[in-house]
Amino acid sequence: MLQMLIGTNIPFMRYRRIAYVFSGALIVATAVWLAVHGGPRYGVDFTGGTLLQVRVSRELPADDVRHAIDAAGFHGAELQQMTGQSRNEYLVRLKQGDGQDPYERIAAAVKTRFPDVTVERRRTETVGPRIGNELRQKAVWAVLGSLAGILLYVGIRYEFKFALGAVVALFHDVFITLGMLCFTGREVSLTVVAALLTIAGYSINDTIVVFDRIRERSRALRKETHSRAMDIAVNETLSRTMITSLTVMLTALALFIWGGEVLRDFSFAMLVGVGFGTYSSVYVASALALDIWIAIDRRKGIKAE
Amino acid sequence: MTRTDQWKLLGVLLATALSVWYLFPSWQFYQLPAAQRSGPGSAPGMSQLRKKAIHLGLDLQGGMHLVLEVDRSRMTAGAAKDAVDRAMEVLRSRIDQFGVAEPLIQREGEDRIVIQLPGLTERERALELIGKTALLEFKLVRTSDEAKNVFDRLDAFLAARGGAAGLDTALRRTPLSAHFLSLSSSAFIRQEDLPVARRLLATPGVDSIVPGDSQLQWGDANQTMQGVTGQELYVLKREPEMTGGSIATADAQIGLKSTNPGAWGVSMKLTATGRADFARVTGNNVNRQLAIVLDGTVQSAPVINERIPSGDASITGNFTAESARDLAIVLRAGALPAPVHIIEERSVGPSLGSDSIKDGVRAGIIGAALVVVFMLVYYQLSGVIAIVAMVLNIFYLLACMAGLGSTLTLPGLAGIVLTIGMAVDANVLIFERIREELRNQRSVRQSVELGYNRAFRTILDAHVTTIISALFLFQFGTGPIKGFAITLVVGLIANMFTAVLFTRMIFDFMLGRGKVERLSI
Numbered sequence: 001m002l003q004m005l006i007g008t009n010i011p012f013m014r015y016r017r018i019a020y021v022f023s024g025a026l027i028v029a030t031a032v033w034l035a036v037h038g039g040p041r042y043g044v045d046f047t048g049g050t051l052l053q054v055r056v057s058r059e060l061p062a063d064d065v066r067h068a069i070d071a072a073g074f075h076g077a078e079l080q081q082m083t084g085q086s087r088n089e090y091l092v093r094l095k096q097g098d099g100q101d102p103y104e105r106i107a108a109a110v111k112t113r114f115p116d117v118t119v120e121r122r123r124t125e126t127v128g129p130r131i132g133n134e135l136r137q138k139a140v141w142a143v144l145g146s147l148a149g150i151l152l153y154v155g156i157r158y159e160f161k162f163a164l165g166a167v168v169a170l171f172h173d174v175f176i177t178l179g180m181l182c183f184t185g186r187e188v189s190l191t192v193v194a195a196l197l198t199i200a201g202y203s204i205n206d207t208i209v210v211f212d213r214i215r216e217r218s219r220a221l222r223k224e225t226h227s228r229a230m231d232i233a234v235n236e237t238l239s240r241t242m243i244t245s246l247t248v249m250l251t252a253l254a255l256f257i258w259g260g261e262v263l264r265d266f267s268f269a270m271l272v273g274v275g276f277g278t279y280s281s282v283y284v285a286s287a288l289a290l291d292i293w294i295a296i297d298r299r300k301g302i303k304a305e
Numbered sequence: 306m307t308r309t310d311q312w313k314l315l316g317v318l319l320a321t322a323l324s325v326w327y328l329f330p331s332w333q334f335y336q337l338p339a340a341q342r343s344g345p346g347s348a349p350g351m352s353q354l355r356k357k358a359i360h361l362g363l364d365l366q367g368g369m370h371l372v373l374e375v376d377r378s379r380m381t382a383g384a385a386k387d388a389v390d391r392a393m394e395v396l397r398s399r400i401d402q403f404g405v406a407e408p409l410i411q412r413e414g415e416d417r418i419v420i421q422l423p424g425l426t427e428r429e430r431a432l433e434l435i436g437k438t439a440l441l442e443f444k445l446v447r448t449s450d451e452a453k454n455v456f457d458r459l460d461a462f463l464a465a466r467g468g469a470a471g472l473d474t475a476l477r478r479t480p481l482s483a484h485f486l487s488l489s490s491s492a493f494i495r496q497e498d499l500p501v502a503r504r505l506l507a508t509p510g511v512d513s514i515v516p517g518d519s520q521l522q523w524g525d526a527n528q529t530m531q532g533v534t535g536q537e538l539y540v541l542k543r544e545p546e547m548t549g550g551s552i553a554t555a556d557a558q559i560g561l562k563s564t565n566p567g568a569w570g571v572s573m574k575l576t577a578t579g580r581a582d583f584a585r586v587t588g589n590n591v592n593r594q595l596a597i598v599l600d601g602t603v604q605s606a607p608v609i610n611e612r613i614p615s616g617d618a619s620i621t622g623n624f625t626a627e628s629a630r631d632l633a634i635v636l637r638a639g640a641l642p643a644p645v646h647i648i649e650e651r652s653v654g655p656s657l658g659s660d661s662i663k664d665g666v667r668a669g670i671i672g673a674a675l676v677v678v679f680m681l682v683y684y685q686l687s688g689v690i691a692i693v694a695m696v697l698n699i700f701y702l703l704a705c706m707a708g709l710g711s712t713l714t715l716p717g718l719a720g721i722v723l724t725i726g727m728a729v730d731a732n733v734l735i736f737e738r739i740r741e742e743l744r745n746q747r748s749v750r751q752s753v754e755l756g757y758n759r760a761f762r763t764i765l766d767a768h769v770t771t772i773i774s775a776l777f778l779f780q781f782g783t784g785p786i787k788g789f790a791i792t793l794v795v796g797l798i799a800n801m802f803t804a805v806l807f808t809r810m811i812f813d814f815m816l817g818r819g820k821v822e823r824l825s826i
Contacts, residue, residue, distance in 0.1 A: 263665070
């Protein structure tokens with residue numbers, strides 16, 4: 001029988017302050033980034049505008065394509081060359097246009113510069129400013145709503161201290177994933193929001209495993225200190241926490257590497273989110289639940305540590 | 306085998322049989338060559354088969370997703386009330402005649418219409434066809450004298466305003482008509498002078514100078530006169546003599562114009578009442594010009610030579626065979642009750658769609674392979690059971706999607722790939738629990754029993770939280786995202802069945818009645 005992480009006895013809770021500093025630093029970094037940039041880099045889904053994906057018959061230097069687009073009169077356009085096998089494809093993002101389709105002019109400009117190439121329109125997404133606004137509002141409500149829904153469910157199923165720890169951990173995972181997207185220059189599109197919500201629903205799973213263990217063993221652990229009880233629960237469930245995350249990470253990794261350009265930001269968010277979800281079930285959810293637990297008992301006059 | 310086991314077995318067999326039943330049409334359909342699949346339901350069984358097969362989202366099969374907004378700002382409350390419904394009716398008829406397999410036309414909210422055209426490759430034509438209001442009006446053209454009168458008054462008004470101060474006397478005294486290359490009942494303006502003329506006509510107050518029963522209207526762009534390119538400006542009687550509502554049929558036709566017999570145009574037959582009106586209008590206005598105005602542009606303004614009792618009318622102008630055909634379609638379908646604006650468009654070319662499928666499937670296979678290898682190495686024979694359950698899970702998921710008629714989108718495909726990783730999670734929790742009980746010196750049978758019972762609650766809670774966020778996702782999302790939310794929810798529900806009930810049944814069979822010493826886990 002192949003085993004890993006069985007019978008471990010790692011004093012996780014002893015180092016929780018270090019983890020608080022680490023998580024806090026990431027959260028602050030994300031918040032600062034968002035404050036400085038006035039929010040994440042939204043995709044056309046949320047800002048309104050036009051996204052074109054064009055394929056050229058051979059790879060052209062991005063700078064040359066940028067000049068061609070400039071020559072076509074689209075000075076505010078953002079150009080991104082795709083990677084991997086799609087290096088001859090480009091994403092062009094335009095702010096709110098005049099309702100005119102920019103593709104023909106861009107294709108013509110590219111062909112004037114490089115007469116030997118052919119240009120193909122692969123994708124067009126045009127979103128009006130009002131729709132963009134609506135979608136942005138809906139996205140925020142969906143994220144907040146699902147956090148509230150999960151808080152409610154976990155609150156019904158578990159004691160308050162656990163529920164609070166779990167939801168703070170959730171918020172932590174979603175927020176830091178958002179930060180990682182920002183730091184790596186990725187855009188927040190509809191699909192990325194879908195990934196964030198999925199992370200919210202999924203990353204709590206490991207936390208539930210740990211909390212279930214505490215509840216199940218509460219009688220046996222009663223004689224232990226709170227932090228010792230938490231450590232035992234985390235250690236006893238460590239293998240399954242890691243393995244369940246591993247299997248999902250494997251598929252998210254496959255999506256990230258082989259799933260194509262359109263899904264790359266989505267799978268990046270999933271990878272980061274599941275990774276932080278695993279970490280946070282130990283170091284945010286459990287650790288916070290522990291501190292709340294200690295605080296509550298102190299107030300009741302029970303010696304907890 | 307106990308009675309419960311028999312029921313479980315029956316349940317699994319039934320679910321599998323049902324899945325095969327629901328998935329068989331998809332298998333049949335996607336076996337066919339692509340050209341046959343995307344044909345507009347020519348073969349009798351084809352449209353049936355297409356309905357039963359798993360629908361691919363526009364991001365996977367290519368196509369166009371549009372959100373239109375019906376602009377009711379200039380309508381009376383009464384007319385505005387059913388304007389969106391009437392617009393949908395008209396659009397449906399246009400799209401049907403255009404020939405798209407399985408279009409979707411759906412109302413959204415107060416004044417929006419969602420249109421989905423799967424597999425569509427002619428993007429520009431579709432936009433033209435859908436966006437056109439197609440308001441056809443027959444209006445009398447003012448005589449040359451009347452037109453001259455209007456332009457003189459405009460010149461005087463604009464000159465007084467000093468709209469075009471300059472050295473040129475003509476420009477100063479007649480700012481507008483100085484740009485006219487010729488003037489009879491319409492004025493011809495050179496291409497290079499158009500911006501100036503348009504700016505002059507946009508001067509505030511111009512509207513009050515033009516008599517109330519008349520209006521200025523531009524002709525078709527890019528006309529030539531004496532070898533010069535430009536555009537005509539007409540003075541028309543404001544009140545139309547007739548509208549497109551009296552058209553019975555319209556067809557693209559060649560040779561409608563004697564001066565250019567090779568040119569395409571649209572010939573129309575009028576309805577009985579339209580015919581009578583047309584006869585009256587033409588009879589009363591012999592030798593005058595009747596302008597055919599489409600969406601505020603004068604298409605042509607032929608001279609009425611005699612009373613026309615036949616009810617035949619035609620539109621000529623700069624048409625290709627295709628644009629004449631499309632105009633005939635919109636005229637037959639009728640005008641939209643109000644203009645529509647395209648406020649969202651998502652078009653995916655067919656090549657990108659099939660690439661996305663290829664990439665998604667490849668990622669799925671590799672992801673599944675990684676998970677399979679891990680499960681086999683780590684859990685051995687029990688791993689095999691978990692893998693069979695995972696395969697069944699995906700199988701049931703696809704069958705549910707086919708049965709529910711929901712759409713598989715690219716994010717949905719990603720959802721299936723993730724489901725592969727999540728599907729084995731429940732088994733990991735159970736197996737780890739069984740191992741733990743085995744380490745605690747319990748018997749194999751007891752360990753399995755406890756493993757399942759104790760892991761169940763955890764699995765349930767974990768699934769419920771994911772389903773909660775998927776429901777919010779469904780609520781929020783547009784098409785592709787909804788597809789993702791559906792795969793996630795259905796996958797997790799199927800997972801309770803395959804990962805818990807099905808694997809438990811297999812363990813029960815394996816352990817049988819005899820004493821089992823070792824479990825490969």
